[in-house]
Amino acid sequence: MTNIGFTALIRSKGFNKQRLGEAAGLSPTQISNRISGNCPWTWKEVSAVCVALGITYDEFAGCFPAGDVRRSAARPAEEASPDEKAALDAMRQLLTVLKGA
Numbered sequence: 001m002t003n004i005g006f007t008a009l010i011r012s013k014g015f016n017k018q019r020l021g022e023a024a025g026l027s028p029t030q031i032s033n034r035i036s037g038n039c040p041w042t043w044k045e046v047s048a049v050c051v052a053l054g055i056t057y058d059e060f061a062g063c064f065p066a067g068d069v070r071r072s073a074a075r076p077a078e079e080a081s082p083d084e085k086a087a088l089d090a091m092r093q094l095l096t097v098l099k100g101a
Contacts, residue, residue, distance in 0.1 A: 003035050006063035013053045023052035 010020055021031040025048055033039040041049075041064060050060050 003037070003063055006035055009055070009059070009063060010053070013055075015053065020049065020052060024048035 010016065015023070017031045017035070018028045020026075021028045024031075024045070026034075026045060030039070030045070034041050034045065046057070046060055046064075050057060
């Protein structure tokens with residue numbers, strides 16, 4: 001069964017399943033399987049789709065509760081790329097500043 005709310009959201013952002021898949025690095029079949037509920041989303045896919053659509057995780061969760069998203073296989077931090085490590089360090093610094101505020 002297709003998630004009508006999410007399909008409407010996709011269209012409201014000027015996308016269809018094909019274009020969303022291309023923008024998010026997923027095949028149209030993967031997009032269809034996720035929207036229909038045949039396969040669970042991974043957080044990596046959710047992130048890519050949210051970026052492509054310009055929406056927040058909260059907006060995504062309005063259509064797909066977080067409990068419906070499965071955890072993807074995580075790489076150990078030592079395998080992260082230099083850009084990923086820099087991004088994580090920047091996030092840690094920001095969280096430290098926010099925590100102290």
